[in-house]
Amino acid sequence: MAKNTSVLEKERPDVDLAGVDTVPTPLAEPLLREALGATLRGFREDSHRTLRELAVAANVSPGYLSELERGRKEVSSELLASVCMALGIRVSQVIIEAAAMMAFDAAAAELTAATPVEPVSVASH
Template identity: 45%
Template sequence: MSNRAPNQARVIPLRPPAERPAPERSAAPRDPLWRDLVGDVLRRERQAQERTLKDVADEARISMPYLSEVERGRKEASSEVLAAAAHALGLSLGDLLARAQGELVRLDSRRPGRSRTTTTSSYDGLCLAA
């Protein structure tokens, strides 16, 4: 007879436990996402104007929860939504995107081993295609 308690079952594994690979400690930092950059710019501008989410969302005619998600980088907002939010803050869509690009350049220049490539073009701007 067994010396186990009568209500305990014996578990027999069907496969040996899988070994998990050790997490990489020297993983390269990921590139910032565009939605995070745009959301940060919207939030900083709204807070600089001391305005509430509700106020800006109402003026932009978008829902307050959706604007919050955009500001936190949780949603990829359409160009119409971004333009509406920017205009509610007194910015053009170009202003919003230029500020986000400036933030991207600033963050990218801080990363070790990254350098801006030089081009022969005199245009140093941002181009988005839909």
């Protein structure tokens, strides 16, 4: 029987004698479909096109395109290419932008989770 490798269900044997977990819990990362959807929406809005206009140009239903932009549906490579062609952009631009968004969100989450440093007061003479 195969073991579940999910981060949430992973066995964590690294605890100290007091039973305190010594391995930091990994931070949740945004899903790729959410980052791709937000990126597609951004490119659409930058081109001043409505969702309906883009859907017609990309040969996809407006409802499905809306689901993609909201990160509710996975986008196939064929549909991504069709939407990008309708927007006049390259698939690589969308992927790079989505990856940058994911990296930025992950860095922001790490900074937020970091323990704040107490300010050092400077004594005046």
